[in-house]
Amino acid sequence: QVQLRESGPGLVKPSATLSLTCTVSGSSVNSGSYYWSWMRQSPGKGLEWIGYIYYSGTTNYNPSLKSRVSISIDTSKNQFSLKLTSVAAADTATYYCARLKFSGKYYDYWGQGTLVTVSS
Amino acid sequence: SYELTQPLSVSVALGQTARITCGGNNIGSKNVHWYQQKPGQAPVLVVYRDNNRPSGIPERFSGFNSGITATLTISRAQADDEADYYCQVWDTNTHVVFGGGTKLTVL
Numbered sequence: 001q002v003q004l005r006e007s008g009p010g011l012v013k014p015s016a017t018l019s020l021t022c023t024v025s026g027s028s029v030n031s032g033s034y035y036w037s038w039m040r041q042s043p044g045k046g047l048e049w050i051g052y053i054y055y056s057g058t059t060n061y062n063p064s065l066k067s068r069v070s071i072s073i074d075t076s077k078n079q080f081s082l083k084l085t086s087v088a089a090a091d092t093a094t095y096y097c098a099r100l101k102f103s104g105k106y107y108d109y110w111g112q113g114t115l116v117t118v119s120s
Numbered sequence: 121s122y123e124l125t126q127p128l129s130v131s132v133a134l135g136q137t138a139r140i141t142c143g144g145n146n147i148g149s150k151n152v153h154w155y156q157q158k159p160g161q162a163p164v165l166v167v168y169r170d171n172n173r174p175s176g177i178p179e180r181f182s183g184f185n186s187g188i189t190a191t192l193t194i195s196r197a198q199a200d201d202e203a204d205y206y207c208q209v210w211d212t213n214t215h216v217v218f219g220g221g222t223k224l225t226v227l
Contacts, residue, residue, distance in 0.1 A: 037216070047155075047163065047206055049216040060215050063121070096162055104169055105210035106153035110162040 002026040004097050004111035012091075012118050018084040022097030022111060023077070030055050030075040035100040037107070038071060038082045040093040048093075052100055053080055087118045122211035124219035131225045138194040140222045142207030148187025150209040157221075158203045166205075167192060194224070202226045 008020035022036070029036055037052035051061035053071040061069045065084070073080045084091060098110040125143040132138035142152060152170050155163035165174050167183035170190065180195045194201055207219040 046204075046221040047157075047218045049218060052216070063214075100216070104151065104153075105216075106151075106165060106168045106208065107155070107163070108165055108168075108174065110164075113162050 002099065002109045004099065004109055006095060006097050006111045006114040008114060008116070010115060010117060012087055012116060013120050014088055014118055015086055018082070018087050018091065018116055018118075020082045020095055020097075020114065020116070021079050022081070023079050024099075025078070027099060027109070028075075029073055029078050029080055032056075033102050035102060036071075036073065036080045037098050037100045039096045039098060040091075041096070041113075042090075042093045045093075050082065050084075050095075054102075089118050092116065092118045122209070122214045122217050124207055124209065124217055126205075126207060126219040126222045128220075129223045129225065131227055132194070132197045133227050134199065135196055138197050138201070138224055138226075140192045140194075140205050140207075140224065142190040142192070142219050143188070144190075144209065144217075147190055147209070148185060150185075150211070152183065152185050152190035153208045154181075154183055154192045155206045155208065156201075156203045157206065163206065197224075197226050199226050 003025045012018045035052040038050040053059045068085045070083045094113040096113045098107040154167040156166045157163040166181045170185040171183045182193045204221045206221045
């Protein structure tokens with residue numbers, strides 16, 4: 001059974017860097033069959049794609065966040081991570097990691113999500 | 121950048137058919153996927169590649185892409201279907217694109 005789980009601080013100070021990790025079980029992040037992705041959802045709002053990483057290390061980011069985002073992958077731990085710099089209150093959201101199928105470009109498995117609040 | 125348009129809300133009487141639309145430029149050239157999200161939960165894939173259901177999704181959920189609009193149809197709507205629904209496509213330039221979401225209310 002494929003499972004993804006987000007972990008990281010639930011509270012981040014303004015101007016600091018938000019760091020989250022997604023631990024994957026039941027599937028290998030070293031597979032060419034999937035992209036590994038981050039999304040977020042501000043309270044009461046819709047889904048926003050942040051970016052994804054491929055096993056090769058290739059990344060793509062939402063242009064609106066590109067200057068502040070980086071996604072990395074650790075195949076030895078079967079994890080991938082998100083860093084978002086210079087956060088502000090507008091970055092307060094539930095952050096989801098998910099698996100994107102390479103062949104169909106749809107998300108077949110999601111993590112449960114983790115709420116990150118930006119506040120001093 | 122590519123955009124998808126969904127109605128903010130749709131209402132359906134219990135046992136009737138709900139239709140949720142998703143519009144975008146030349147959407148017929150794209151595969152449309154649909155997710156259901158209940159309050160406090162992660163999204164769940166209910167239809168992929170326009171009209172395919174993942175295992176475990178009831179046959180009451182179906183999709184169609186007419187080329188002008190993509191539609192998620194929920195037949196014999198149940199109280200448990202009340203949720204937010206999002207369409208999603210892959211665009212060559214924008215990559216992953218989500219619609220704004222539709223709140224389905226079952227009356």
